[in-house]
Amino acid sequence: MTTQEPEKRGGLRGFFRRLTSSQAELEAAELREDLDRHGATPIASCGERQRFCVAGTLRTVTLRPRGGAPALEAELYDGSDVIDLVWLGRRRIVGIEPGRVVRAEGLVSFQDGRKVMFNPRYELRPAG
Numbered sequence: 001m002t003t004q005e006p007e008k009r010g011g012l013r014g015f016f017r018r019l020t021s022s023q024a025e026l027e028a029a030e031l032r033e034d035l036d037r038h039g040a041t042p043i044a045s046c047g048e049r050q051r052f053c054v055a056g057t058l059r060t061v062t063l064r065p066r067g068g069a070p071a072l073e074a075e076l077y078d079g080s081d082v083i084d085l086v087w088l089g090r091r092r093i094v095g096i097e098p099g100r101v102v103r104a105e106g107l108v109s110f111q112d113g114r115k116v117m118f119n120p121r122y123e124l125r126p127a128g
Helices: 004-020 023-038
Strands: 050-063 071-077 082-088 101-111 114-118 121-125
Touching: 023 050, 071 101, 082 101
Parallel strands: 082 114
Antiparallel strands: 050 071, 050 101, 071 082, 101 114, 101 121
């Protein structure tokens, strides 16, 4: 047995894992792998009332008034969990759209059982 055989088995094992995994599972795994590249913390590891840097793909972007003022809300998914990014007083932000890769920094809080980051600093990132 040579030292290359275990690598081939690992590659074959990975191949079969990819065949049996759903598309959503594969995308989640790929997003989790990108966290280090973005210098981000997995959303699932973010605690309340602490500042974090998160990164992922925007799933939805909606305009939802809060307290009579406009608020742009975006759901960010990183493969481990989701967080709502909320920009108060904004109706639209150029580049903040579904499918876009974003890195955001701010204070994490919980609202209605969901993680939320209000008025985060953000950076639009290239996909992949």
